[in-house]
Amino acid sequence: MSTTETASPTDSSAPRVGRKKRATRARIVECAIPLFSEYGYDKITMESIAKAAGISRANLYLHFKAKAELVDAMLEQLSPEVVDSYRTLDSLDPADTDRLRRWVEDSSQLWVDRRRQLETLEHALSVEPVVSQRWYQTLSEAADAMTTFLGRYPDGPERQRARLTLVTTMLGFERTLYFVLVRSAPADHSDVIDVLTAQWHAALAGATTPAATHPAATHPG
Known part of the structure; x- marks a missing residue:
């Protein structure tokens, strides 16, 4: 049996999932920086960062804990x-x-x-x-x-x-x-x-x- 025939769907989707995760992390950082710069690091909450990035707070915490x-x-x-x-x-x-x-x-x-x-x-x-x-x-x-x-x-x-x-x-x-x-x-x-x-x-x-x-x-x- 060939390698292609034995490969699972999970194997082929892993690179795509990794790219999506990296893209989400990059978007979160990109959205957080102007907030920190404009309003001050100590005044910005994780909730406001999640809102700016267009994701839920639970999703944000999957990528960054603080x-x-x-x-x-x-x-x-x-x-x-x-x-x-x-x-x-x-x-x-x-x-x-x-x-x-x-x-x-x-x-x-x-x-x-x-x-x-x-x-x-x-x-x-x-x-x-x-x-x-x-x-x-x-x-x-x-x-x-x-x-x-x-x-x-x-x-x-x-x-x-x-x-x-x-x-x-x-x-x-x-x-x-x-x-x-x-x-x-x-x-x-x-x-x-x-x-x-x-x-x-x-x-x-x-x-x-x-x-x-x-x-x-x-x-x-």
Whole structure:
């Protein structure tokens, strides 16, 4: 008997069911983001998200148990773009400040193009520990993708400090872009780009922070 003859209807329908589930999840996230952005993350309920997506609340809970899971799904979509951006940064010559500035400009454009998603992220970061952990994980993955920079340092504490330099610079970079481009902080955009370029130049071209000497570790003889 052939494989076709023994295959069950369930086998042939499984891919279709999977596609439908993914499409429903994507639609839910797509409908939730503008709600979070317009009304605030804490004010939007799962019921209002279900209504916007055109599904029942019970159906919504089959896909997402809480709002934090919605934001996590959004980050899952966004993270590869963020990691790829920092991988591109790692390929640049730190001394080439013109190209470095263009990278900063391109990265700032991401905050313009993904304004609603990133605004939602910022809202959720303050109230959802799982979202904070997921975003930090994304930046950690981005730092790990910068293998050229990290490869300049021997494995061990020195490389760990170099990695921490990247992550902390990323955190400051992302927060600055949020306040300037999403919250419209009173700062000249061109000046901000110049300062961010200088910060990345210093991080990529300079030495990492040396190990601290803790006074408490020194005992009198």
